[in-house]
Amino acid sequence: MGASITIQNAVKRYGKDTIINGLSLDIQPGEFFTLLGPSGCGKTTLLRMIIGFNSIEGGTFRINDRIINNIPTNKRNIGMVFQNYAVFPHMSVFDNVAFGLKNRKMSKEEIDRKVDEILKIVKIDHLKDRMPAKLSGGQQQRVALARAIVIQPEVLLMDEPLSNLDAKLRVEMRNAIKRIQKQIGITTVYVTHDQEEALAVSDRIAVMNGGVIQQIDTPARVYQRPANRFVSNFIGLSNFLPAQVHKGGETSLRFHRNGGYRISIKNLSPDVQDGQIVLTAIRPEEFVIHASGEEGLKATVQSSVFLGTATHYFLKLEDGAEIEAIQSADVWEQIPNGTMVCLRVKARKINVFTEDGSQALIVREENL
DSSP states (O other): OOOOEEEEEEEEEETTEEEEEEEEEEEOTTOEEEEEOSTTSSHHHHHHHHHTSSOOSEEEEEETTEEOTTSOGGGSOEEEEOTTOOOOTTSOHHHHHHHHHHHTTOOHHHHHHHHHHHHHHTTOGGGTTOOGGGSOHHHHHHHHHHHHHTTOOSEEEEESTTTTSOHHHHHHHHHHHHHHHHHHTOEEEEEESOHHHHHHHOSEEEEEETTEEEEEEOHHHHHHSOSSHHHHHHSSOOEEEEEEEEOSSSOEEEETTTTTEEEEOSSBOTTOOTTOEEEEEEOGGGEEEEETTSSSEEEEEEEEEEOSSEEEEEEEETTSOEEEEEEEOOTTOOOOTTOEEEEEEOTTTOEEEETTSOSBOBOOOTTO
């Protein structure tokens, strides 16, 4: 079982610039925890504070119950996998993986046993005598992963480990990393800016922006019930349309800028006021396209992209807003450009925020 990580009120400054100010989070033993956000949001800075590469200007960092703020990097018992692999080019696969064990003065027999075992887990035991120059990018990344975990660290940190791989290999390696992490049970903190990657591998995700955690949640909750407009826009794709709340026999939203189309909504917070202007976030797959003249948001198809299993439509609404909708592909019924259509909304799935987008107004279901 891995170790817990507790960060309380972390502060990081570079000169007069404060990058992280009062950040706190708890990571559970054995958890695959991802720091996700755009470039410059502070996720790698936080990772480097955990391992000891960056100084800590404030706050407390704990692994289990041990405060690590002033413990040297080599005494923290943390493994690290870098973006550029950092594999030693003059050493074989075996010697790369054995490097940390040799530094710990283990016997040759124990080193041989541990290296052979970990090479089998990461599925490169057949390459143990090969030099890095003769390895593919994915194979080098497996070497880096094996080297980081063979020393049996309490925590594994991974900084954009797949960003240098091609698309197909990234999918293969993310699946391998998830499998290995679960097999070993090591607490893992993973940094990426790739939303799909984060959704695929994580137990929980912390979405960061400007050094602030916007939301910590499971992949399903982050995608389906984002905490604010930033999260909704960063994780996947959302169309943002203003609407007005109407309370009467049932609560509804009226898209007042686009013909007054109304939808009944049953999961809106009871604190929302009658007449309040809100911001709806509708993912492309949450629209259903119907023929012109039916009930819905009136729109004109501007263009479309056939993606095999689905068709991605780009449309313009009455008020000029440009939106996107994704529908299951039917090769016989692709909608031509210039066609007038009506869009209905899957009301239960959409998200609703305050007008400025800062706060979610949907009551979240417990089963998400």
